[in-house]
Amino acid sequence: MQDPLESPWPPTSGSVAHRARHWYQLGHEPGLPGGHVLYPHGLAHLVIVLDGGPCEPAVFGLRTRPVEVGVPVGARSLDVCMTPRVAHAVFGLPMNRLVDAPVELREATGRAGERLVGALRAASSWPEVFVLADRFLRDRLGGYVPETDVVTRAWRLLAGRGGRLPVAELCRRTGMSERLLELRFREQVGLPPKASARLLRLWRALRLLARRRPGARVAIECGFYDQAHLARDCKALTGRRPSWFARADRAVRQHVEHFGFVQDWLVGVDDHDEGG
Incomplete structure (x- = not known):
């Protein structure tokens, strides 16, 4: 797969992306150093490095200080941004627990998260990655009606x-x-x-x-x-x-x-x- 620096996944009829407007950041531009700094702002993240490596898939809540995510140079990565309320509905965690303290995806979602990561890393194209991620998020939202x-x-x-x-x-x-x-x-x-x-x-x-x-x-x-x-x-x-x-x-x-x-x-x- 070619690695665009970032790419939006368009809204899908009445689903997660329509209401939360997820944005996926993919990989790194050639020549830029590895690592990805999450500065304090009003969004939560799901970060998954698609090529494996030392950075475990994790959920990040709101932050009151910068957090550096160790994405290896040249690795493909998926960063799903969402409002904190959507993150609470998706992962079912008290969001104050995630302030300045990311939680590994497998701890938040168990086997479902592990299956998602396996499927994403086996995907052959970015559109397939987007579809898998969006399906996972829609399924996790359950009865949340914004x-x-x-x-x-x-x-x-x-x-x-x-x-x-x-x-x-x-x-x-x-x-x-x-x-x-x-x-x-x-x-x-x-x-x-x-x-x-x-x-x-x-x-x-x-x-x-x-x-x-x-x-x-x-x-x-x-x-x-x-x-x-x-x-x-x-x-x-x-x-x-x-x-x-x-x-x-x-x-x-x-x-x-x-x-x-x-x-x-x-x-x-x-x-x-x-x-x-």
Whole structure:
């Protein structure tokens, strides 16, 4: 199989990809070093190296620091990105357990995950890989219906505002008390609403910085008090200053834009704030 750097799998009628908008990152561009850094943002991951190697297939939840995934140079890899609520429905794990602590796929899914990995590694083409992965995810979702799920609705509202929605307003729009909303978020998202909003604000800022937008404008647009506030959060969560992302090379810019696509979709289809 030829290894594209990344490739979207289009929505399939009313299924997982239609609602979660999975995005698959495949392999590495020739000349780029091995390894794949997952910076803090608002998505969960299923990472499978298709050629085997030291990196076990694993599920990654939300992160408050960068995590490096040891993908061997030249190896084909599959990175399925999904909202944390979808990851909770697929893997059935308390998502607060996955914060900064990935879990091996076989621990999360047992024999089903092992069968998936075997089938993916035996696949002869990327379309076959996509079909196998999407079928596995659809089967695992079971009775999850996003249209009726209150945590999904809360997450969409928060992501749709780039994290700039007060918790009190989120409670009002979902009909949940602040205490119940926090409990549900810890279990099904991983972090409470306020901490989740912090990740979403920063990730939007990193995307804009990678597009060479001025730091002061980015800070105001993304809901930070000022540029110093943005710098503090960026350093605390990524270990780097905003200027590093503004000067980032193609590999980092590709990473930032790659995950930006998923969040753009969350905002762009049916997740607006419903007229105020």
